[in-house]
Amino acid sequence: MNLRSRRTDGRPTIADVARRAGVGAITVSRALRDPSQVSEALRRTIDDAVRELNYVPNLNARALASIRTDIVGVLVPSLTQNIFSDVLRGVYDGADGSSLQIQVGNTHYSEDEEERLIGQMLRQKPAGMIISGTDQNPRSRAMLESAGCPVIQIMDITDDPIDTVIGFSHYEAGRAIARHLIDAGYRHIGFLSGWMNSRSLGRLAGLTDTLKEAGMYNPKLITPIVTGEPVHERKSPGKTSFATPVGARKLLSNLLEAEPRMDAVFCNNDVMALGVLFECLKRGIRVPEDFGIAGFNDFDIMAAAHPSLSSVYSPRWESGYEAVLAMRRRLDGDESGPRIVDLGYRVMARGSTDRAGRLTSAEL
Amino acid sequence: MNLRSRRTDGRPTIADVARRAGVGAITVSRALRDPSQVSEALRRTIDDAVRELNYVPNLNARALASIRTDIVGVLVPSLTQNIFSDVLRGVYDGADGSSLQIQVGNTHYSEDEEERLIGQMLRQKPAGMIISGTDQNPRSRAMLESAGCPVIQIMDITDDPIDTVIGFSHYEAGRAIARHLIDAGYRHIGFLSGWMNSRSLGRLAGLTDTLKEAGMYNPKLITPIVTGEPVHERKSPGKTSFATPVGARKLLSNLLEAEPRMDAVFCNNDVMALGVLFECLKRGIRVPEDFGIAGFNDFDIMAAAHPSLSSVYSPRWESGYEAVLAMRRRLDGDESGPRIVDLGYRVMARGSTDRAGRLTSAEL
């Protein structure tokens, strides 16, 4: 007896629980998945048996039998940048305490890679997909539309989501920071960036539109736009085409050379803004009196710099978190949630753009 | 015909491939998993059939039938800190192109949570486990020792690994930075930290031992040590008990008040070092002349600061990457790899500790 085959690993199965509780296996299965289908008394007996045997359901068997999993596929374009670390943190926080399993894929900002990963993930019949951005190619979009599971796009916004979009408008954020700089009294406002993706381009568009409206647009104040696929940063500890603070210092020098009247710059991200601040420190350019600096994302360091650095807060953690919560509601059968959720942004006005001296010293 | 049951999703199965190739299903299975067991001719026919049908193996069924998966469980203590984002990036880069699936768990620096997650992951019969740190509790350790799969500890080092350890000595890193500060001419060297984990404590021990040997140890120069479980940072966009640059500015003020002679500080991490630099800028303390600053980890921003900030480079990406490569070798049956891998650290001497003026201006 008990000549256990080598095919099992000795853990209790649903049949063991059923035997111990004196019920059928299928009843145990129901009690576990949807207790409301089982009578109070049996439910209790089954729960006891589960606890005594320390039974844990085999997820592979469940997935095989029911053609569905608890996997949520999450696609991000980069793991190098802190932005997406924050998004993933929100995702994991949102999944905490649920049965959802997170599976992360890195598209490396490549549409082809994105398409490949979508296909691969969908083959696993995931419970849902969360994907960064709204600029999937037509084939990717078609796959997602016929995926038969909730699909949530994040970190951008559109009025034509695949299914649901949770994010904010980069274009509006660009407009807002431009208005802030103009209000602060700057007149020769530049834009500094390294490699640009579609969201960065949205911010730039917002900035330039606003500057044009104010009659302050000057192309010499914009760093050359680099798009296309970034140099892949995989398989190396360092970064390549993404924004680096060192690169930002060089780019600032270039801009100042091309247009010495420049008196403020909106940096495509916070890291570059820090680099610019340090370049100003080195050159003895006074911030904010001679020169205004604004970043994007509002990482912690911005508030702690001296002078403190203005930025635009982007809801990165919130995007991930809200996406998973929305996913959980959908998977619980609640279809009533909105399909377009604008989480907004927030201009954080700090010392580095306080030319007018409006802030108290405690705020600096 | 073709009254497809609702139980399948219409994708081709191994049986479809077998039928098309005119062979048995088991032969297809073998051809896919270990082509050397199948004759050249059949292999080709099967490959063709696979391609024509666009067949993709069902991983759940494979896992169920063979009681093993391609999942690698990765346990990190935090997703809030960039350190572990870098580790995860290395992990994903290392797994790129293999069939391994990464599953991340966040222990929130809690031994109990770690134990729970280990149990949960082992129940999935993972192909291997990667776990941060070497300070698992006895029950966790016992579970991992009898897990029957490769277990790789990372980001620290020990001569008594559970299985394999890939990391570096925090104690030696602490000694090294202490020597660097002494060499640079500082005499009242402090240590600044927020919440401390066992690895931070190792660095501090290295620092204080070295200072004692040099007769320069002064407890008033050490911020109060905060250990135990950190305030959980889950379910919120912000951080709590972890190092923040704002907190660092306050802590520096406290230390300077307690011991005005302090002339250098080793910060538990780079973020705090940045905060300290900004506090010095605000107070008009000259760096490095009046005060030396060193951080830990060597994030990009350190080299770009002005003055550039000294730090200790820690192999975060490398830890994750090498761990996965070692895992892959083990899973391929190569047991010859070393069980203890010291990836080392590197003191990055920069402007913020260059009291002696040894660096050229280009290096600053």
Place this chain on the structure above:
DNA sequence: ACATTTCTTGGTAGCGCTACCGTACCTTTG
């Protein structure tokens, strides 16, 4: 009173794959 619906439970038959064993054929050896 009986028919009808609702609720609770169980049996059976897979889900797609691989472990195990068996068979046919080929090679080697004394």
Place this chain on the structure above:
DNA sequence: CAAAGGTACGGTAGCGCTACCAAGAAATGT
């Protein structure tokens, strides 16, 4: 040339779970 071993392939029987169908008990309607 028989015996022994090796190689290439296939059949069978599960892995642990759930979809589907069925049936009995209880509740409800007429």
